[in-house]
Amino acid sequence: MHFLVPWMLFGALSAGIPVALHLLRKSKPTVVRWAPMEFLRKSLKETSKKIRLRDLILLLLRMTILILAALALARPSTLSLFGSGPVDAVILIDNSQSMSTLEGQTSRLDMALTSAKQLLGNLPTGSKARIISLTDHTVELSYNNSNESDAIASALLQIKPTDRSSNFYQGFANAIDLLKTSSFSQRKIFFFSDMQRPGWQNESSSFKTLVQNMPSSISIHMIRHGSDVDSNIQIMDFQPTAGIILANQRQTWGLTVRNRGIKPATGIKTTLGLGSDFDTAESAVIEKLDAGEERSITIDLLIPEDGHQIVKAVAGNDRFSRDNQKEKIVLARKKLQVLIVGAKSEIDANRDNTFFLYHALRSGSSDSSNSGIEVKVASGRGATPDTLDETDIVFMVDPMLAGSDSVSDGFLEKLETWVSMGNTLVYFAGSNYAAVSDSNIKNAGKFLPPANPTPNLTPTTIATENFPPVGWFNRFRSAPLNLINQSEFRKRVTFDTSKDYQTAALGYFSDNQPLAEMKQLRAGFITLLPWVPDLSYSDLPLRPSFVPFIQTLLSRILDTLNDAKNPLISREISLRLQPQDLIGGEKYKWVSPTGMALAASMEKSVDEVVFRGEFHTPEAGIWKLESTASENSKATPKNLIAVQASNEEGAELNPLQESEIDEILGKNVSHQNNTGEASITGSTGELTNLLLYLLLLFFVFEMFFAWWCGQPL
Numbered sequence: 001m002h003f004l005v006p007w008m009l010f011g012a013l014s015a016g017i018p019v020a021l022h023l024l025r026k027s028k029p030t031v032v033r034w035a036p037m038e039f040l041r042k043s044l045k046e047t048s049k050k051i052r053l054r055d056l057i058l059l060l061l062r063m064t065i066l067i068l069a070a071l072a073l074a075r076p077s078t079l080s081l082f083g084s085g086p087v088d089a090v091i092l093i094d095n096s097q098s099m100s101t102l103e104g105q106t107s108r109l110d111m112a113l114t115s116a117k118q119l120l121g122n123l124p125t126g127s128k129a130r131i132i133s134l135t136d137h138t139v140e141l142s143y144n145n146s147n148e149s150d151a152i153a154s155a156l157l158q159i160k161p162t163d164r165s166s167n168f169y170q171g172f173a174n175a176i177d178l179l180k181t182s183s184f185s186q187r188k189i190f191f192f193s194d195m196q197r198p199g200w201q202n203e204s205s206s207f208k209t210l211v212q213n214m215p216s217s218i219s220i221h222m223i224r225h226g227s228d229v230d231s232n233i234q235i236m237d238f239q240p241t242a243g244i245i246l247a248n249q250r251q252t253w254g255l256t257v258r259n260r261g262i263k264p265a266t267g268i269k270t271t272l273g274l275g276s277d278f279d280t281a282e283s284a285v286i287e288k289l290d291a292g293e294e295r296s297i298t299i300d301l302l303i304p305e306d307g308h309q310i311v312k313a314v315a316g317n318d319r320f321s322r323d324n325q326k327e328k329i330v331l332a333r334k335k336l337q338v339l340i341v342g343a344k345s346e347i348d349a350n351r352d353n354t355f356f357l358y359h360a361l362r363s364g365s366s367d368s369s370n371s372g373i374e375v376k377v378a379s380g381r382g383a384t385p386d387t388l389d390e391t392d393i394v395f396m397v398d399p400m401l402a403g404s405d406s407v408s409d410g411f412l413e414k415l416e417t418w419v420s421m422g423n424t425l426v427y428f429a430g431s432n433y434a435a436v437s438d439s440n441i442k443n444a445g446k447f448l449p450p451a452n453p454t455p456n457l458t459p460t461t462i463a464t465e466n467f468p469p470v471g472w473f474n475r476f477r478s479a480p481l482n483l484i485n486q487s488e489f490r491k492r493v494t495f496d497t498s499k500d501y502q503t504a505a506l507g508y509f510s511d512n513q514p515l516a517e518m519k520q521l522r523a524g525f526i527t528l529l530p531w532v533p534d535l536s537y538s539d540l541p542l543r544p545s546f547v548p549f550i551q552t553l554l555s556r557i558l559d560t561l562n563d564a565k566n567p568l569i570s571r572e573i574s575l576r577l578q579p580q581d582l583i584g585g586e587k588y589k590w591v592s593p594t595g596m597a598l599a600a601s602m603e604k605s606v607d608e609v610v611f612r613g614e615f616h617t618p619e620a621g622i623w624k625l626e627s628t629a630s631e632n633s634k635a636t637p638k639n640l641i642a643v644q645a646s647n648e649e650g651a652e653l654n655p656l657q658e659s660e661i662d663e664i665l666g667k668n669v670s671h672q673n674n675t676g677e678a679s680i681t682g683s684t685g686e687l688t689n690l691l692l693y694l695l696l697l698f699f700v701f702e703m704f705f706a707w708w709c710g711q712p713l
Contacts, residue, residue, distance in 0.1 A: 014070065018062040054709050061702040068698060072691040086126035088184035090175035091116055094193035095159050096135040096166035097649040101194065101320040103226055111225045112192035113156050115674055119190060119223075120152050130178055131155050134171035134193075135164035136202075136570065137616050163322060163569055163620035163645040166199030169206055172220075176210065179218050187218045194226040195655035198648055200664050208666035221670040222661065229653040231261030233268055233316035235326045236294065236647060240301075243555025246372040247306035247332040257286065257315045258294040260651050265289045268316040272299040275310030275327060275622070286315075303332040308565065308637035310622060323650040327622055329565040329642045331558075337390055338375045341383045341407065342397035343432060347536035352377070353430075354397045356541035357533045360550035380407040385414040392423070393557060398430035398532045416447045421607065422523035422564070422576065424557050429493045430532040431455065447521060449503075449528070452494040456530075460489050460509040472506045472516075472556040476549070484545035485510075489538040493530040503528065516553075523564065523576045523608070527557065566642045569620055573613035573643065581638050582609060587628040593621030600625060620645035 093116055099109040120129055129152070131141040141155045172189065179187040193199070200207070211220075236256040245251070255272055259265050266288050273281020284297050303309050309332055314325040338361060342354035354377050361375050378387065380399040385408075388394070394415065400406040419425050427433070427448065434451040464485045467473045476484055489509065495517070503517035506527070519526045531537045533546070540546050567573060573590065588600040590613050603610045611625055625639040656664075658671045 010070075014066045017066070018059050058702065058706060058709065061698060061705065065695060065698050065702060068691055068695040072688055072695060076687045076691070085186060086124050086128070086184060087186040087188055088179060088182040089120075089123060089127060089129045089188050089190060090178055091120065091129060091131045092134050092168075092171045092175055092189065092191040092193075093131065093156075093159055094135070094166060094168070094191070094199070095133050095162055096196070096199065097161075097163045097322055097645060098166065098194055098196045098320065098653055099225075100161045100322050101226060101229065101653055103319075107161065108194050108226045109159070109161050111674060112223075113159060115223060115225070116190070116192050117153065117156055128182075128184070130175075131159075132171055132174060133159045134166075134168060135162055135616075136167040137164075138171045138174050140174070160618065162618040163643075163649075164616070164618065165570065165646050165649050166193075166196055167202045168193070168199045169203030169210070172207070173210055176214050176218060180215060185217070187215070189218065189220045190223060191220070192223050192225065194653070195222065195224045195661065196649075197652045197654075197656045200656050200661060204664050207664050211665045211667050219670070220665070220667075221672070222658075223672045223674060224655055225674050226653075226655065229261055229319055230263040231259055231265035231289075231291070231318060232320050232323070232650055232653055233265055233289070233318055234258045234260050234323045234647055234650050235313050235315050238272060238311070238313045238326070238328070239555075239559065241298065243551060243558060244336050244372055245303065245330050245332045245558075246336075247303055247334050249372070250300055250302045252298050253301050254296050254298055255313055255315075256294060256296045257289065259289040259291055260653075261318075262291050262654065264291060265316065265318070270297060270299070270313070270315040272301055272311070272313045274301075274303065275312045278312055281312075303330075306332050306334050308332075308640070310637070310640070310642065320650055320653055322620075323645065323647065326644070327642045328644075329562070329622075329637065329640060331562055331565075333372065333392065336373045336558075337392045338373060338395065339383070339387055339391040339393070340375060340377045340395045340397060341380060341399045342377065343380060343399050343405070345534050345536065346431065346532075347534065352379075352397075353532055353534040353536075354395075355534075356546065357395060357397060357428075357550065360533075360541075360547045361554065363547050363551075379405055381405045383407055383411050385410045388414055388418045391418075393554070394418075394423075394425045396425065396427045397534075398428055398432045400432050401436045402432075416521075417607070419447070419524040419526060420522040421578075422561070424525055424527065424561055426527045426529070426553070426557065428529045428532045429495070430491075430534075430537065431493075434493050448526070449519075450496045451530075452496070456492045456494050456513070457490065458511065460492070460511050460513070461485050462487060462489075462515055463508050463510045463512075466508050473549075473552060475552060476545070481545055481548055484540070484543065484549060487538055487540035487543055487545070489531055489540070491531070491537045495528060495530060518560075525560065527553070565640075566644055569617050569643050569645050571617075573615075573617050573623065573641065575611045575625055575639065575641055577609050577611070577638060578607070579609060581636075589626055589628055591624045591626055592619045593623065594619060597626075617643055619643065 093112055095109055099107065099112065101108050103111060116131075123129060133139045133141060141158050168191075172191075175189045179189070234257070236258050238253055238255040240251045241254050242251060253272055255270060257268065257270060268286040268289055269283055270286060271278075271281045271283040282299050282301070284299055286295060286297065289295060301311070303311075308329050310327055311330050312325065312327045316324050318324065340354045340358060342352050345351045345353045345355070358375055358377055361373060376387070380401070381404070383399070388411075415425065429451060434453045434455065462485050464476050464482045467477050469477070475481055492509075492513070494513070503514075503519045505514040505517050507515035509515055514530065517528045519528065533541050533550075535541060540549070564574075564576065588602060588611060590598045590600050592598065596619075598613060598615050601612045601614055603612070620643045623641050623643055661671075662668045
């Protein structure tokens with residue numbers, strides 16, 4: 001046993017105070033004999049032994065109370081984390097987004113850094129320490145001797161809060177690799193974290209193997225920071241209900257809020273507005289949101305100018321504020337210009353195959369939310385390259401690619417360039433496409449995949465139950481929109497999307513063939529559908545679910561076009577600009593939401609300039625690309641991006657239980673909790689709590705015993 005505050009043992013000398021008081025009271029008085037005293041003396045002789053025993057018990061109780069108080073203040077411990085002799089220690093510090101949760105007036109990360117500094121300062125002489133910050137990637141900060149306090153403090157100051165997710169596996173793997181070759185007899189890993197569940201479960205299957213193969217001389221010590229969180233309000237997403245953002249029109253926006261805590265939240269003020277004028281933003285109040293409940297509310301928003309604008313949403317105010325707000329860069333248009341290029345219907349020569357698509361896009365045009373769509377229809381021959389200059393989205397509905405009414409070479413050549421510059425093409429492929437695409441006629445094969453010339457005539461339906469919960473068509477998983485699965489598809493095209501043309505499926509038919517696929521083409525993308533919205537292919541155009549399907553497709557396309565301006569924090573930070581949009585200078589930097597400047601690389605080509613960030617993005621929010629020659633920099637929305645944090649980091653702020661961590665590791669390890677009041681000294685097995693319980697017990701017993709004896713305290 002040793003004591004963490006040994007100088008407090010001097011307090012045990014206070015046990016002599018009751019003895020001194022007892023001796024002072026024992027002074028012998030002057031004896032005066034008189035007759036009636038003989039009766040009292042006889043009585044005292046009979047009770048004096050009981051009185052002396054009572055006094056002795058009280059004296060011992062009071063001495064014990066003072067000794068226990070001194071021992072408790074000295075904080076005795078039965079076990080030291082450091083054992084004896086120098087230690088080779090790896091300090092892992094979790095600085096993922098959840099570590100920004102407040103505990104009183106300080107964050108969990110600040111608590112962890114304070115504890116780590118205390119522990120490093122208590123390492124035995126001759127020890128060695130390495131410090132690693134840990135999110136979903138690791139950063140090794142220093143190799144310092146523990147006695148170099150200034151170097152340690154400097155290393156810890158490098159650890160800043162981030163908005164990245166947590167994944168603890170790689171940090172432990174790196175720590176074990178560092179300690180495997182150590183010559184120290186004591187090799188230890190200290191992990192300072194809130195022990196959030198996702199950080200363990202992302203690689204739970206690999207943890208056990210890692211620890212089982214770890215040298216037995218390496219020990220692991222967990223130091224948990226933080227207390228349970230009752231409620232945590234998250235903004236999941238926000239977008240206009242019409243799917244199209246129009247400038248200078250007051251539109252209704254849907255804002256989705258979720259309570260990821262364990263108790264209900266009440267009085268949640270939710271605000272949506274422009275980032276440049278958020279003080280005048282409109283608000284709505286959610287009276288109550290139960291634990292785990294997700295709710296969508298509507299708020300009106302007016303974007304006065306067209307172009308890229310910052311829209312900001314804030315909901316509630318709780319201990320974990322980093323997911324209470326979200327910023328997005330959106331593109332507001334005066335009008336959405338849509339071009340449809342089609343051909344004659346295979347089943348009705350008097351009607352174009354664009355008929356149903358045109359009316360689906362124009363449905364509800366009397367409503368102000370849809371009046372901003374302008375749809376133009378052209379035949380293959382009528383689609384000229386110049387029409388792309390004033391077009392936002394192109395729908396190709398199986399136009400002729402060969403023959404007198406076919407799409408021109410010039411249109412297809414410009415279409416590829418137009419898409420690659422950040423626009424989108426939706427291609428409904430049918431018999432006309434399949435007949436020529438395998439031989440690369442009309443340049444289509446340069447950026448579109450070949451197709452089997454023989455159509456697939458096996459009837460099938462849409463497998464709505466297989467739509468991803470967060471995918472393009474997730475709203476069709478539930479009634480009544482899931483009735484789209486009653487539509488029959490009688491004819492389809494089969495794309496050859498093999499190794500040379502990789503795509504991502506957006507949904508499936510019941511035979512597991514793709515309903516729609518997406519292909520990235522530099523800054524833009526192509527959506528491929530192996531069917532035509534015409535009755536010769538399917539009865540879907542006659543069903544009520546067809547219009548919602550097309551409108552959802554359009555809305556998701558617009559969202560995806562804007563994804564480059566709103567990348568997830570786990571992705572590379574990049575920005576594509578046209579040469580005319582350059583902000584001046586030859587050297588550039590990225591400036592974070594908190595003003596931190598980081599290096600930017602630049603790749604030039606004839607028609608665009610791509611800027612990238614050569615770092616793991618630490619913060620969510622608005623990042624700005626600036627020229628290092630700041631006097632030439634122009635602050636415009638074009639050189640901004642809004643990095644988005646993952647909502648999963650705030651999904652479960654309460655820690656994994658110690659037994660669950662041990663099960664994942666396949667080994668019982670040391671655990672220590674720090675709620676903000678205790679300090680980390682390198683010791684475990686403290687007996688302070690036990691001594692305090694004994695102290696309380698002795699104090700209460702002494703009090704009642706003194707009362708019973710008739711002697712006040």
